[in-house]
Amino acid sequence: MVDRIADPWGPRTPYGPGERWPVRVDTFLADGHTEADVQRWVPSASILHSNGDAMDIAVADDRIVGVRGRSGDRVNHGRVDPKDLYGWQANHSPDRLRRPLVREGDRLVETDWDTAMGRIVARSRELLDGPGGWGHFGFYTSGQLFLEEYYTLSVIGKAGLGTPHMDGNTRLCTATAAAALKASFGTDGQPGSYTDVDHCDAIALWGHNVAETQTVLWMRMLDRRRGPNPPAMLAVDPRATPVAREADVHLALRNGTNQALLNGLLREVIHRGWYDEAYVEAHTLGFEELCQVVEDYPVAKVAEICDLRAADIERAAELLGRSERLLSTVLQGFYQSNQATAASCQVNNLHLIRGMLGRPGAGLYQMNGQPTAQNNRECGADGDLPGLRNWANEEHIAELARLWNVEVDRIPHWAPPTHAMQIFRYAEQGSIKLLWISATNPAVSLPDLARIRRILANPELFVVVQDLFLTETAELADVVLPAATWGEKTGTFTSVDRTVHISDKAVEPPGEARPDLDIFLDYARRMDFRDSDGNPLITWTGPEEVFEAWKECSRGRPCDYTAITYDKLRTGGIQWPCTDEHPDGTERLYTDGVFNTDPDYCESYGHDLATGAELLPEEYRAKQPGGRAFLHAAAYQPSPEVPSGEFPLLLTTGRTVYQFHTRTKTGRAAQLVHAAPESWVELNPADAEPLGVGEGDLVRIESPRGVVRARARICGVRRGVVFLPFHYGYWDAADGAAPGEGRHDRAANELTITAWDPVSKQPIFKVAAVRVVKEADSGGRPSPAPTVGGSAPPEGSGIPATVGGPAAEAPSRGE
Amino acid sequence: MHLAHYLGLLHKAQERLGDAFTEVGKAHADEPDVFHTCEKLATQCRGHAEKLAPFARRYAEEAPAEPDRLHSELFSGTRTGPIGLLRDLQDLYLMAAECDICWTVVGQAAYGARDEDLLGVVKACEQETSIQLKWLRTRMKQAAPQALVVAG
Known part of the structure; x- marks a missing residue:
């Protein structure tokens, strides 16, 4: 047994160059279950990072009871990340959304699907009526949906509504x-x-x-x-x-x-x-x-x-x-x-x-950072075009128009697609009037949160949020749609190294929660989008039909999926391009130096x-x-924000091994919560000392945009740099501050700057000027930062080690 | 030799463009990409002007009186809102286009004057001006449909 909180990487299985990586099968079954209790093993892969580790979901009495790494899969040879070992327990969290919610004044009240979808469709029709109606719609998607969901939403946006305002949180990520x-x-x-x-x-x-x-x-x-x-x-x-x-x-x-x-x-x-x-x-x-x-x-x-x-x-x-x-x-x-x-x-x-x-x-x-970011890029529910096509190539647009049987100019190809930060800017200015956010939490993850809260809370903006929980973002929505998650729906997704996996439905979603795909298909049906011949634009009813349609869209493009089938994926991951000529997929691109x-x-x-x-x-x-x-060359240019006398330190934000994104799931799995319960700030001893700050002291970090309070970990971050994890928002803050009320001093993005890379439009989270002020003494209590990972204290600090104890014990079995 | 007049024209046009980039960036600071890029390009324009200054001085010694109506007034302050942004970027576009054609003219004159040093400056700077024009076009293409058709 291995405590995978104390040792996230588990036992070593050394090997030499050119040898096969040895198999090591990691398993975690909760509540005293053994493999003998498991009635079904359902194929899936990791949804809590981008590596695409294949695993089977253990099901007993129609309930998920654990996971086990797939020994034969090319990606992980049986191993499982600690977030995946424990994170699935969030599926069972009592605060899962079970019914749709709609806003009545300043409250969200439960309702049925007809009422919730009816409100979205009524508002959509009203906005779409008139010239430029398409421009009132914005979609902000995720790196955590499945391929089939992205492709469906992409067709809805590009060929149904005809809006260029669709991007994913992949903009922040990859x-x-x-x-x-x-x-x-x-x-x-x-x-x-x-x-x-x-x-x-x-x-x-x-x-x-x-x-x-x-x-x-x-x-x-x-x-x-x-x-x-x-x-x-x-x-x-x-x-x-x-x-x-x-x-x-x-x-x-x-x-x-x-x-x-x-x-x-x-x-x-x-x-x-x-x-x-x-x-x-x-x-x-x-x-x-x-x-x-x-x-x-x-x-x-x-x-x-x-x-x-x-x-x-x-x-x-x-x-x-x-x-x-x-x-x-x-x-x-x-x-x-x-x-x-x-x-x-x-x-x-x-x-x-x-x-x-x-x-x-x-x-x-x-x-990539997120599990399905690659698919969002391939399918175009972000700023890309389906099949990695070129916005500026008229023949590529014409191909899509033929595939979808719509007029070429219905597809918004006349200008660059609108990136996420610009979508929020249009919403701020009032020209985007309906913003549909699926499977992501911008009220914690975007830069300069005070501004983002202001935008989302504006009554003129109709906000739809589709998620598992009442996130900080969902609290500001007009309609909240309860979604099914990993293990509760079927779909496919692709890892960093182009390996496609299937994730099959293992159990029913809670209450009235629905797969994201069903929600999009329902919207398309209610909106009655039509093609050039007056037939329904979208005729799919389930994930495998969408996958088959996607294969046609991918044909001949770099991400060619045409020889992949659901059945084939159930035997293991396959790398695209996968075609009739290369039915087992393609291990490396550009082997001949032709790009x-x-x-x-x-x-x-x-x-x-x-x-x-x-x-x-x-x-x-x-x-x-x-x-x-x-070979693109560029001179160095300093950051848009550099330290000054007033803000002498540089803030960088980042991650811990125990949490994913805004902790919507990992913050609801006991072992992971226990390992990294609360935010912290990392300081170099040379910066901490003159400020009179020691281990565990409460400090205030201030930037021109906001204030964050956290307990200090004195460790190995470079001198002049301050580190904050970006995971922590407000839904479980100690003082219960909810968006729109109370204190907002926990999320790292209160401090970050609204600026982005000129080409990728990715926001700059790693460079903001800040100052640090001591607020209170530690009282002998160390910072809540894990002792494992980047926040590890210096040796001999005497700070108790981060451990998971019996609740985190998981077997790792060699060959 | 009248080269000094065109050098003066380009020098002033670059300085004015630099100032206009700064003003437009500040006026539209809520568009962070416009703000940051305009700041960068303002610095670039001032750099161009600095590089031209010694040539302008040198050729001024052999120049007759400045002709009438040499300089153009293309910028008279910023505007607000989405259409204001579009219109301000258009001002910058016209000013950058003036610089662009001046680089061509001065470059031709540099050939005639057999001035390799001046030619070197022209070749380095005209490319940057051309990128400025492309950035303005890209940003305006992005802003136009929303500002002109969608915004109320």
């Missing part, structure tokens, strides 16, 4: 991954495979605390590190995360300077001849300009900008430059920071100039990285990419 992949390689789609961990000789983690965000991927990396001929490891992160502690080289750079660091590293790699001239010549465009731009970033200058030691930068360059099979992963430390797309493109550049793509071990993951940059095929004609200015189709064609990848 918009930069998509933008960087499109910019460098022509389309979205991860080049690498998780099996690259099995083969690599070096791993570089760029702003990616994988140990806490995708624990199973970290287990795979750790197992290589403990085996023979382990890969070298580089971590770029301002915090002393478990990854940073494990790495051979840790660059704890100043927040917001990623672009300067990468320019310096690329310059070193080029100067020292560690690039692949033949690959650059045959498969890339822009090398000369890249050389010119990075020339301005000698190591000494970069050391100054990033506040690093020159020798460490040189060691990092050597680790990268001398590797023969380099694996890189990129996440929020880049995506949610200054110059997000530009810096992420430089990681692509590193792999391109070193020819580190398309072969075992030479891999690149522009990571998706053909003008007729690419997903974007490109942007200027500094401003986001769109390039025109003819300019793109003139480059004659001919299947070559683009």
